[in-house]
Amino acid sequence: xxxxxxxxxxxxxxxxxxxxxxxxxxxxxxxxxxxxxxxxxxxxxxxxxxxxxxxxxxxxxxxxxxxxxxxxxxxxxxxxxxxxxxxxxxxxxxxxxxxxxxxxxxxxxxxxxxxxxxxxxxxxxxxxxxxxxxxxxxxxxxxxxxxxxxxxxxxxxxxxxxxxxxxxxxxxxxxxxxxxxxxxxxxxxxxxxxxxxxxxxxxxxxxxxxx
Amino acid sequence: xxxxxxxxxxxxxxxxxxxxxxxxxxxxxxxxxxxxxxxxxxxxxxxxxxxxxxxxxxxxxxxxxxxxxxxxxxxxxxxxxxxxxxxxxxxxxxxxxxxxxxxxxxxxxxxxxxxxxxxxxxxxxxxxxxxxxxxxxxxxxxxxxxxxxxxxxxxxxxxxxxxxxxxxxxxxxxxxxxxxxxxxxxxxxxxxxxxxxxxxxxxxxxxxxxx
Amino acid sequence: xxxxxxxxxxxxxxxxxxxxxxxxxxxxxxxxxxxxxxxxxxxxxxxxxxxxxxxxxxxxxxxxxxxxxxxxxxxxxxxxxxxxxxxxxxxxxxxxxxxxxxxxxxxxxxxxxxxxxxxxxxxxxxxxxxxxxxxxxxxxxxxxxxxxxxxxxxxxxxxxxxxxxxxxxxxxxxxxxxxxxxxxxxxxxxxxxxxxxxxxxxxxxxxxxxx
Amino acid sequence: xxxxxxxxxxxxxxxxxxxxxxxxxxxxxxxxxxxxxxxxxxxxxxxxxxxxxxxxxxxxxxxxxxxxxxxxxxxxxxxxxxxxxxxxxxxxxxxxxxxxxxxxxxxxxxxxxxxxxxxxxxxxxxxxxxxxxxxxxxxxxxxxxxxxxxxxxxxxxxxxxxxxxxxxxxxxxxxxxxxxxxxxxxxxxxxxxxxxxxxxxxxxxxxxxxx
Numbered sequence: 122x123x124x125x126x127x128x129x130x131x132x133x134x135x136x137x138x139x140x141x142x143x144x145x146x147x148x149x150x151x152x153x154x155x156x157x158x159x160x161x162x163x164x165x166x167x168x169x170x171x172x173x174x175x176x177x178x179x180x181x182x183x184x185x186x187x188x189x190x191x192x193x194x195x196x197x198x199x200x201x202x203x204x205x206x207x208x209x210x211x212x213x214x215x216x217x218x219x220x221x222x223x224x225x226x227x228x229x230x231x232x233x234x235x236x237x238x239x240x241x242x243x244x245x246x247x248x249x250x251x252x253x254x255x256x257x258x259x260x261x262x263x264x265x266x267x268x269x270x271x272x273x274x275x276x277x278x279x280x281x282x283x284x285x286x287x288x289x290x291x292x293x294x295x296x297x298x299x300x301x302x303x304x305x306x307x308x309x310x311x312x313x314x315x316x317x318x319x320x321x322x323x324x325x326x327x328x329x330x331x332x
Numbered sequence: 333x334x335x336x337x338x339x340x341x342x343x344x345x346x347x348x349x350x351x352x353x354x355x356x357x358x359x360x361x362x363x364x365x366x367x368x369x370x371x372x373x374x375x376x377x378x379x380x381x382x383x384x385x386x387x388x389x390x391x392x393x394x395x396x397x398x399x400x401x402x403x404x405x406x407x408x409x410x411x412x413x414x415x416x417x418x419x420x421x422x423x424x425x426x427x428x429x430x431x432x433x434x435x436x437x438x439x440x441x442x443x444x445x446x447x448x449x450x451x452x453x454x455x456x457x458x459x460x461x462x463x464x465x466x467x468x469x470x471x472x473x474x475x476x477x478x479x480x481x482x483x484x485x486x487x488x489x490x491x492x493x494x495x496x497x498x499x500x501x502x503x504x505x506x507x508x509x510x511x512x513x514x515x516x517x518x519x520x521x522x523x524x525x526x527x528x529x530x531x532x533x534x535x536x537x538x539x540x541x542x543x
Numbered sequence: 544x545x546x547x548x549x550x551x552x553x554x555x556x557x558x559x560x561x562x563x564x565x566x567x568x569x570x571x572x573x574x575x576x577x578x579x580x581x582x583x584x585x586x587x588x589x590x591x592x593x594x595x596x597x598x599x600x601x602x603x604x605x606x607x608x609x610x611x612x613x614x615x616x617x618x619x620x621x622x623x624x625x626x627x628x629x630x631x632x633x634x635x636x637x638x639x640x641x642x643x644x645x646x647x648x649x650x651x652x653x654x655x656x657x658x659x660x661x662x663x664x665x666x667x668x669x670x671x672x673x674x675x676x677x678x679x680x681x682x683x684x685x686x687x688x689x690x691x692x693x694x695x696x697x698x699x700x701x702x703x704x705x706x707x708x709x710x711x712x713x714x715x716x717x718x719x720x721x722x723x724x725x726x727x728x729x730x731x732x733x734x735x736x737x738x739x740x741x742x743x744x745x746x747x748x749x750x751x752x753x754x
Numbered sequence: 755x756x757x758x759x760x761x762x763x764x765x766x767x768x769x770x771x772x773x774x775x776x777x778x779x780x781x782x783x784x785x786x787x788x789x790x791x792x793x794x795x796x797x798x799x800x801x802x803x804x805x806x807x808x809x810x811x812x813x814x815x816x817x818x819x820x821x822x823x824x825x826x827x828x829x830x831x832x833x834x835x836x837x838x839x840x841x842x843x844x845x846x847x848x849x850x851x852x853x854x855x856x857x858x859x860x861x862x863x864x865x866x867x868x869x870x871x872x873x874x875x876x877x878x879x880x881x882x883x884x885x886x887x888x889x890x891x892x893x894x895x896x897x898x899x900x901x902x903x904x905x906x907x908x909x910x911x912x913x914x915x916x917x918x919x920x921x922x923x924x925x926x927x928x929x930x931x932x933x934x935x936x937x938x939x940x941x942x943x944x945x946x947x948x949x950x951x952x953x954x955x956x957x958x959x960x961x962x963x964x965x
Contacts, residue, residue: 145567148566149567151568151644205553205560
């Protein structure tokens with residue numbers, strides 16, 4: 122009886138390997154996104170003008186590609202910031218982050234789905250659902266780590282709040298963006314990209330950095 | 333003569349690189365699984381309702397995707413738990429883990445095969461065979477490491493038993509699951525998913541944690 | 544208010560994970576390049592001679608493959624040389640390198656585009672634009688790191704100059720190569736490959752090593 | 755003038771990142787091999803018997819898959835054994851290993867080519883050429899490292915000989931295997947697989963371990 126317990130007590134403790142697996146999954150998801158940018162067929166192109174037109178026709182896919190790259194960058198930073206505070210992993214933390222990585226590896230699918238059906242609300246909601254799961258699992262991982270005391274140093278109340286606040290506000294903004302699809306999916310996408318650019322660039326503006 | 337022996341004595345000793353290679357293979361296998369989720373063709377879809385139907389039609393593939401993600405998560409944890417106990421690798425251990433990684437990299441194929449032929453027993457048995465090979469090689473790696481004394485610290489008898497027990501019981505349960513295919517492959521898949529969820533969630537229930 | 548600031552102060556600080564993510568993206572980009580080398584269909588081949596002809600027909604793709612492998616090798620070395628000088632990352636540096644990695648992950652697309660439309664100037668200029676973005680972002684990362692004092696040791700004026708000089712001169716040469724496309728894209732490609740070979744081989748010739 | 759020299763003196767020195775990049779490329783190459791195992795189309799299959807036949811028809815591809823997995827395992831071990839002896843990298847070593855990685859990333863192509871045209875000598879010779887380049891570049895890296903004194907400890911004459919011997923004998927055996935294609939490609943493949951299994955399993959037989 123103690124034996125089964127013992128296994129779970131020493132299983133999955135390497136934080137380095139969890140980081141390495143995560144970096145691998147993120148790297149592949151970031152690169153697979155680009156597979157959706159398909160080179161036009163040479164047979165249909167007969168002049169520089171036609172090639173230019175074919176390139177311009179790829180613009181919407183390029184836009185969803187960049188939006189998803191931003192999303193993955195934001196969540197990579199979020200996950201790294203968390204894991205960086207921990208002194209060790211345990212098997213539960215590993216499984217929470219597997220769920221996170223499953224959502225990461227679905228991102229190329231959600232992106233391709235949105236690029237193909239950019240005017241459809243279902244495609245937009247599926248994309249948002251993917252972001253929601255990413256945020257929820259990341260928050261879950263943080264709450265679990267607080268509970269299981271995996272931190273390297275004493276966790277300050279300030280840092281706990283900063284991380285929780287960050288995830289909750291970001292998810293609130295993404296939900297607003299998704300809700301905008303009642304006016305049209307273009308409004309949603311525009312709003313979400315603005316939110317993401319704010320997180321990526323982090324402009325030194327007081328009220329923005331409070332978000 | 334001594335020279336050939338000498339080569340094998342200093343070859344393949346970096347445990348870090350074996351871990352890094354493994355993380356890479358797992359990360360890619362986890363992400364390739366998702367390539368099987370193909371975006372429906374835009375030409376065939378004319379309304380939100382049709383898009384929803386196309387999305388629902390992807391559900392079986394999504395299910396096999398999640399089952400395989402669980403499988404890979406379980407075996408990643410298993411391998412990591414082992415390698416974490418070792419102080420070094422050697423060339424034999426490296427080759428045992430190459431065999432393990434070959435089975436890991438076959439997982440996307442077995443999964444796609446099962447998703448395509450979900451009602452066929454051969455597809456289910458192939459999938460099970462893949463899991464069986466993963467477990468057998470992992471056990472082989474543990475037995476070899478005991479024999480070659482690669483451990484960081486003194487291996488306790490308790491830990492040895494916990495690891496062996498874990499693999500043997502899990503494989504027994506998977507074999508039961510595979511045997512259920514005489515009643516239908518759905519029974520098999522349902523049983524295997526339940527076993528996997530038990531290992532993933534590790535509910536704090538006494539008799540379950542003994543498994 | 545301080546809380547938002549606080550989050551950005553401890554976010555994205557792990558240099559090791561930024562390196563690991565970068566190595567993953569480079570490794571995949573390098574390997575995806577090869578997916579463009581498609582195996583000819585067996586049905587169309589009936590003799591060793593026909594197979595040889597089919598292999599020879601792959602030569603232009605092989606050439607663009609090698610050129611892009613050189614490009615990725617040059618920029619991997621460039622990024623590694625920079626990151627190797629830093630003692631830590633911060634969130635801004637992380638985002639600058641995400642932009643860099645986005646350009647890296649576009650390289651297989653630009654390469655496939657150029658291979659498909661090797662005689663078209665637009666394809667060549669797109670490829671050059673990709674290289675230009677890689678160089679510009681790398682330079683931006685260096686300038687930012689100087690500003691944010693991320694260096695491990697005192698940055699010598701000599702080293703600062705060497706890095707800046709290297710990027711600026713290389714980009715100048717690539718721009719010359721791109722400009723040669725007014726005479727034909729073959730001139731551009733030939734010139735760019737020569738520049739790249741110089742950087743790869745680094746022949747011990749005085750005036751060349753000044754470049 | 756000194757500046758250009760200076761850049762090459764501090765460029766590309768991180769051995770860890772060279773290892774990480776290599777592990778990434780090997781992991782992807784190993785996993786891409788499997789993409790060649792295509793799931794048969796469901797429309798053509800109507801019974802367990804037909805599915806079994808379709809599976810059996812995949813056997814030759816499975817064989818080339820396993821052969822290439824062995825090849826990659828052998829060269830991964832070879833590269834790791836070398837890099838493990840070095841205390842640092844430099845830019846020349848980095849470029850030698852880029853050439854090595856380019857050959858690694860071509861392996862999935864060579865393998866798919868051989869699987870598609872398994873009876874053609876050109877396909878076999880291309881595959882052998884790939885192995886030859888891998889071996890030659892690895893030997894080149896070793897010779898360069900001896901010359902540039904990158905070793906962690908004093909290199910013993912015995913170790914130098916063991917590494918050189920290993921590569922030269924292995925390449926000699928592969929060349930014999932390739933030469934056997936005058937009798938038929940099956941002879942070549944069989945011989946090469948036997949050689950590889952010897953290196954993978956390293957049976958404790960005196961005259962075999964001298965190879």
